[in-house]
Amino acid sequence: MLPASIQITGEMLSAAEVQDICESLKEDGVRLLSVRGCQLSDRDFGRVCRSVAESRSLAQLNLNLGVVSSIGRTRHLADALKTNRSLQTLFLHGSPLLDAGLVTLNPALSTHPSLVCLDLGDCMLGDEALGLICGMLPPDGAKSGLRELTLSANPGISSKGWARLSIAVAHSSQLRVLNLDYNPLGDQIAGMLAVAVASSRTLEVLDLEGTGLTNQSAQVFLDMVENYPTSLRVLVLAENDISPELQQQIGDLLSEGEDDDDREALPLVPDPASITAFQQIRDKYHPIRDKYQLPAWLPHSNSSTQAVLLTSGLGESLLAETEM
DSSP: OOOEEEEEOBBBOOHHHHHHHHHHHHHHTTEEEEOOOOOHHHHHHHHHHHHHHHHSSOEEEETTTTSOSSSHHHHHHHHHHHHOOOOEEETTTTTTOHHHHHHHHHHHHHHSOOOOOEEOSSSSOOOOHHHHHHTTTTTTTOOOOOSSEEEEEEOOOOOOHHHHHHHHHHHSSSSEEEOOOOOOHHHHHHHHHHHHHOOSSSSEEOTTTTSSSSSHHHHHHHHHHHHHHOOOOOOEESSSSHHHHHHHHHHHHHHHHHHHHHHHHOOOHHHHGGGSSOOOOEEOOOSSSSSSSEEEOOOOOSSSOOEEEEESSOOOOOOOOOOO
């Protein structure tokens, strides 16, 4: 029997329900486990983590919206990740991890053999945590690293921290999607990120929604896409003080690049190893409307789409099933 998915949102989990989840995990019957926003006792959380450690089928784990609510739970999760070898995607969006929590998780995250997608949005992180995250973006020729990283709404990170991330992104040999929406970046950090994007050979999606940018940043990105080859396909600039005209110019240039790629590209045969079973869902931070909004994901296809998104769209994901 093929592994199934368990998806529960915002409920109080009973001991019996937790027992069912644990048994399914231990029997390798679960590919996707999502308990986002759910309430369960510390004891039951520990039971789930021990079952995650034993699972050989689990590819995606969604603990968004406060499930990992204490340093004790963070330790349980770290212990599970040290043993688990199958997990590809981990969502911790909206968890009060702080730097101390990331320090606890880092040894397991940085050495996990399969993890490629990590959501640490709205986790109250600072520079110490970001330094550890940069270690998960190894440079060319080093070990494999993250392909998709979400750091939305972590305002405790300083300009120095973002500069360090920009350097890591420029030299990362794996990163394809970077979500930095709703951080107070400003034009200076955006300029550093533009240099990183120009240097990167892999980054395809950059989300800078609501990051305090102006036309100055947009002009830098315009110059970049106009004068330098780039892998960038999607740039999100919504909720910034940027003129529609500049956004349209950037979008037009990215579209021209797509047309050139289509003319030059040979037919591609998909790599079966790169095709996975589930599509992630990211809790989109939005400070004006509902705090957590689900984004509109752009599905992957061989014909790339390059655009500036003027609304809350995020780009391709690594996994192929959406939680409803």
